[in-house]
Amino acid sequence: QVQLVESGGGVVQPGRSLRLSCAASGFTFSSYAIHWVRQAPGKGLEWVALISYDGSNKYYADSVKGRFTISRDNSENTLYLQMNSLRAEDTAVYYCTKDQRLYGGDSLYYFDYWGQGTLVTVSS
């Protein structure tokens, strides 16, 4: 079955960096775009970033552009989110989510599988 397992969350001071990972299994990872979606405590869902199935296209929300970098290693079935210059407003649970469409990543689609999320807390 499809599994997405995030790791790397924790407590970090404002201005510092953190790298999240998402280990995928149960599907052909290299054939699907993957997204990061976050949820601040008690709030709704916010799309953060997208990487196409082959890593050639990457897109970011304005709120993280220039600070976050999404990447993937298809040989290791792993997705990453490098988060720099963290702010208090980046505090959230970060989910990696699989794009529903085969060979997607050049347009938005739906999110058919989600990981359990990893909590990032930015606080001094």
Place this chain on the structure above:
Amino acid sequence: EIVLTQSPATLSLSPGERATLSCRASQSVNYYLAWYQQKPGQAPRLLIYDASNRATGIPARFSGSGSGTDFTLTISSLEPGDFAVYYCQQRSNWPPENTFGQGTRLEIK
């Protein structure tokens, strides 16, 4: 930029009752709309995509309808496990800022 507005913010019903949740788009999204269910402490789960198609493993009591700007998620007879927060999401916008609605909390009356 398309904005999704969900109503009501909170819906209080009893098990066995019918639930009707609304999602309105600020401009047409054709039929490119999905619904997700999120229970406390869990990740969201895809219920409906392209307005009316049930995702894999979703019970038939969940149904979606609508097109253009007005969409509805209907739960025909509520079960205890259905009380959760429901989000709509559109895939018509690019880049995908504000792709989700703000959510409707379905609570037990």
